[in-house]
Amino acid sequence: MIKRRVHVAAAAIFSDDGNEVLLARRPSTVDQGGLWEFPGGKLAPYETGFEALRRELHEELGISIERAQPLIRVHHEYSDKHILLDVWQVHGFSGEPYGREGQAVRWVKLGELFNYPFPAANLPILRAVMLPTEYLITAEEEDDGVFLDKLQRALIEDGVRLVQLRAKSLDESAYLARAEQALQLCREHGARLLLNTEPEMLAHIDADGVHLTSERLMTLERRPIVEGKWLSASTHDEGQLARAGRIGCDFVTLSPLRTTPSHPDAAPLGWHDFQQLVEPAAMPVFALGGMTRHDANHARAVGAQGIASIRDFWR
Ligand SMILES: Nc1nc2c([nH]c(=O)n2[C@@H]2O[C@H](COP(=O)(O)OP(=O)(O)OP(=O)(O)O)[C@@H](O)[C@H]2O)c(=O)[nH]1
Numbered sequence: 001m002i003k004r005r006v007h008v009a010a011a012a013i014f015s016d017d018g019n020e021v022l023l024a025r026r027p028s029t030v031d032q033g034g035l036w037e038f039p040g041g042k043l044a045p046y047e048t049g050f051e052a053l054r055r056e057l058h059e060e061l062g063i064s065i066e067r068a069q070p071l072i073r074v075h076h077e078y079s080d081k082h083i084l085l086d087v088w089q090v091h092g093f094s095g096e097p098y099g100r101e102g103q104a105v106r107w108v109k110l111g112e113l114f115n116y117p118f119p120a121a122n123l124p125i126l127r128a129v130m131l132p133t134e135y136l137i138t139a140e141e142e143d144d145g146v147f148l149d150k151l152q153r154a155l156i157e158d159g160v161r162l163v164q165l166r167a168k169s170l171d172e173s174a175y176l177a178r179a180e181q182a183l184q185l186c187r188e189h190g191a192r193l194l195l196n197t198e199p200e201m202l203a204h205i206d207a208d209g210v211h212l213t214s215e216r217l218m219t220l221e222r223r224p225i226v227e228g229k230w231l232s233a234s235t236h237d238e239g240q241l242a243r244a245g246r247i248g249c250d251f252v253t254l255s256p257l258r259t260t261p262s263h264p265d266a267a268p269l270g271w272h273d274f275q276q277l278v279e280p281a282a283m284p285v286f287a288l289g290g291m292t293r294h295d296a297n298h299a300r301a302v303g304a305q306g307i308a309s310i311r312d313f314w315r
């Protein structure tokens, strides 16, 4: 059987405070009936994704979009079709959304999204919706006081909400002590903390997840931590991205986008190769390597969740 290829534009519509998204329930009579979804529908011939999005949101919810940015593109094989979900984030619209086709619609808190049944293709979208657009990787820092000051500055002034504790120079007990302090600070600011260590470390400290080095990633055949904790990994090529997908990483970094002082000999990917690698990856991907917040829009335009950086946040 030759599968149909279906291109769908869908929207994660955020509330003004950014804490909720609007879901719709598919009528029980249609394909995937009864499941919740991000409003949207198939592109008409000659329509772009954004044009389809505007039309569908007007038809299904009675709203007009003012601004939208790409969130994630997900390719998924259903038994009868190959689907591309082209998902946009909408942070401004006019009109009061309601189910114009009789479908239920509901504002749902980000933390409660996993309580709703979605089509099988939607898992990467849920992850993308729940993650911010910036991922801070901490720098090597000898002094705990200096470390905490810099982390606090990034949380308060830059509004960072996702942090990876990378501290290769600390032994295990020093790392654990620093992690306890960092976790407390992150919790105070509603940020998530991932540990760049052996996954077993989560037994000793209740952090939000683990970040795998690419080396560690390639030794794993299955997900090393429970669902509900976040699992991310460093990747540099197609093979590593594929492995991250196979073991169920929630998201990854892909690097180096540019040449950086910390990795002068690694060949940079550049935006073109980055985009090619990200397209088939069914999970959020942060661009890493010489990135600053000024690169975030460009990164999202080529399919990234956003940017990951040490230096841009560590001042
Ligand atoms: N809108 C939307 N569709 C999704 C999501 N997840 C997902 O697998 N799909 C699939 O993508 C396809 C979207 O088709 P649709 O039924 O919304 O298309 P449409 O609005 O153009 O409807 P129509 O074909 O009845 O005119 C369906 O096969 C649906 O199951 C999602 O989150 N939102």
Ligand SMILES: [Mg+2]
Pocket (backbone or CB within 6 Å): 039, 040, 041, 042, 060
């Ligand atoms: Mg639809």
